[in-house]
Amino acid sequence: MASLRSLDATWEVELFLALESTSSLNTASASLIIDHQTPTPDTSTLAQNQSILYGMVANMYRILIIGANRGIGHELATRFSLRGHTVYGTYRPQSRNDETVRKMIESTTVTALELDFTEEESIIRAASTFPSDSLDVLINCAGVYYMWDDKPFTELTAEHFLDHFKVNTLGPFLASKHFLPLLSKSPSVGKIINVSSDFASISDNTGGNACYRVSKAALNQLTKTMAIDLAKTAPNVLTLSVHPGYVATKMTGYFGEDDMDECMSGLVKVVEEFGTKSAPPSLSSGGYVRWNGEKMSL
Secondary structure (H helix, E strand, O other), X not given: OOOOEOOOOOOEEEEEEEEOOOOOXXXXXXXXXXXXXXXXXXXXXXXXXXXXXXXXXXXXXXXXXXXXXXXHHHXXXXXXXXXXXXXXXXXXXXXXXXXXXXXXXXXXXXEEXXXXXXXXXXXXXXXXXXXXXXXXXXXXXXXXXXXXXXXXXXXXXXXXXXHHXXXXXXXXXXXXXXXXXXXXXXXXXXXXXXEOOHHHOOOOOOOOOHHHHHHHHHHHHHHHHHHHHHHHHOOOEEEEEEEOOOOOOHHHOOOOOOOHHHXXXXXXXXXXXXXXXXXXOOOOOOEEEEOOXXXXXX
């Protein structure tokens, strides 16, 4: 379990990492406290701390999270960086002056990039200037959902649908397309993770939220189509749609029914296991799963 606490005048990060026992390691725990008012530990100390904290992570990935300055993207960026991965996170140009963006830019654990899902040129620019010659994981996390969408479809407009499709469907399509050359250069397996929703399930549809449901269902179809195409053109790149849980974020009006830490920790595990020999059968390319790896109904 990891907890992050920030103070206005001084910041302190407390990390409590409980490592589950494996065949080679017993259960262990570690606590790392960093205060900016204390001297910065030397490189050897940091390396030693990292070997303790991240020793169970088999593969270190270069991970790009689109939409990382708040919500689910921020939660994932925090957890992946604490586990030793190299994390890149994007924010929209319109959010440049937002406090959450400022903190991400000033962060020493996440490299901040500017990218707008609704502008293809912005995505092309981010991909062409990406600060690494390869990428292991692309997480298309940015999304849009409006509380007013929860009403009969007859009260919605074409513009409402287009607004959702531009961000929830076309954005991941364009990002996957333009970052594919970097993903295909991954020394292991390139992974495209599309953050979907249980609202994308047609069989579990209970009505309402048509814009969000349809755009996320289309995202699942995109995930499957990419998996089939990539098997022929870039077989080392896999795709997966994930439902992150109904967690409290700004997009949901800070209302949620699932525990944030449980869902995000489970999702981190899914991303790390996907495409490896230890991955369960439910984590197949083109699939649609919950944050815990459970297969979902389309």
